[in-house]
Amino acid sequence: MEQTDINNIHLYCSDAMEVYDKWKSPVAIICDGPYGVNGFPGDLVSYNGLAEWYEPHIKKWSEFSTPLTTLWFWCTEVGWATVHPVLEKYGWEYVSCCVWDKGMSHVAGNTNTKTIRHLPVVTEVCVQYVKRPIFTVDEKKMSMKEWLRYEWLRTGLPLSRTNEACGVKNAATRKYFTKCHLWYMPPAEAFEKIASYANEFGDEKEKPYFSINGKTPITKNEWAQMRSKFYCPIGVTNVWQVPQLRGSERLKINQKAIHLNQKPLELIKRTIEMVSDVNDVIWDPFAGLCTTAVASAELGRTCFGAEINPDVYSIGIKRIKSSL
CATH class of the missing domain: 1.10.260 (434 Repressor (Amino-terminal Domain))
Known part of the structure; x- marks a missing residue:
């Protein structure tokens, strides 16, 4: 297990289940894990089984969280619906479902409208939960x-x-x-x-x-401290109309995207700013290219993250260092 500490950013090349015990209690958890769409090595091939896959992680989140903690759960609509009962089981209370609308440009090159049997999908959900005080x-x-x-x-x-x-x-x-x-x-x-x-x-x-x-x-x-923080940004609703990533922010090797579902830094910064203050602790159990860590560093938060893929982890570390 490799560990990298850069100022207040603490990242582990590991399964998050192996390192949760090393992390400080979170004010916010940004979860962008498996969607059940066979999108990367290790992802489930369908949403069936997502609830069982996430349960050990959700149990750990509940163990270390407090009523001050907000969880942002990224997934497909049906994937989230599948996991929702497990979140409720461990004391997480649904607040709001936010929709990332990537726009019509996301359809181009991704959808054959002559053969498709449903409307083109250009959305993901980011669902807000808080930890119920008991x-x-x-x-x-x-x-x-x-x-x-x-x-x-x-x-x-x-x-x-x-x-x-x-x-x-x-x-x-x-x-x-x-x-x-x-x-x-x-x-x-x-x-x-x-x-x-x-x-x-x-x-x-x-x-x-x-x-x-x-x-x-x-x-x-x-x-x-018995209630989570929330700062409502003016003009922002639960529909986030932000185009899919292009240009320099999209990390590529030989013109191929390294991570198929890299999140815009703008959106991750938004979720962090809405529910935390400077110096608060942010968790990222499935760090990927470390977008949450980059956002946390820019916003003056402390971040703990884990990425299981050594190659992706290495690229994420380089990204953080180059952003500072």
Whole structure:
């Protein structure tokens, strides 16, 4: 196993399963692995089996991720649909499906419209997931919504008093403690008020309230870490109309593309910027030509990546060095 460290970029020539334990907890995971289209040596020949292939990796991601972590899952539409139940199984919550529209130019040279039996495909999906926070009480697992209500009811105070705690007329009870689909995670400032009020006026015998360690309540800053970051870029929707790669960004040997599905640096930088800050940790389990590492370096993030193919890994390392 070869390892290369370039500033805050840490890359391994290895199966990612062998090195996850060496990586720091991620704020974002950029997954661009097998699609089940027989696109490269080692890829599955169809989407059948993708769920089983990805499960060990998803299990590892879940082990090292926190509620602060966002996963971007690249795949075909049917490939993603096949893997989605496994992601849910390990606590990943679907947020949004973004579509990369490569445009009509992608059809030229790739599709014989006289023999094709379906519309030309010019898209891939990049699906956003976040890690659901789970709270354990007496070996019972609860969602954040369930745990908030459970903790308040332990105080013996009526739910209406949550409004007094937050200094509002009825929003706290209606949003933060409702059992219906209109539930909303309380912002850190509101949570701090709720926890403080509960521990001041709640039943003395049951204190502390809103605590994980049983000694002190969760702090405002700790509560803020219970939710993934997201910065919505102005003018950007979930349809990304970016042409397929051409020119100098497309890496080739003897005029032949090295990697058939090299992602535009523009798109990878977009996914990283939307869900992380400078110095945050980004994971790339299937690094390929190290586009995520290049993007991370340019954006001031720390990146951990793995690429199993030694030749592709070598080219990716050269690419990073030349970009700095």
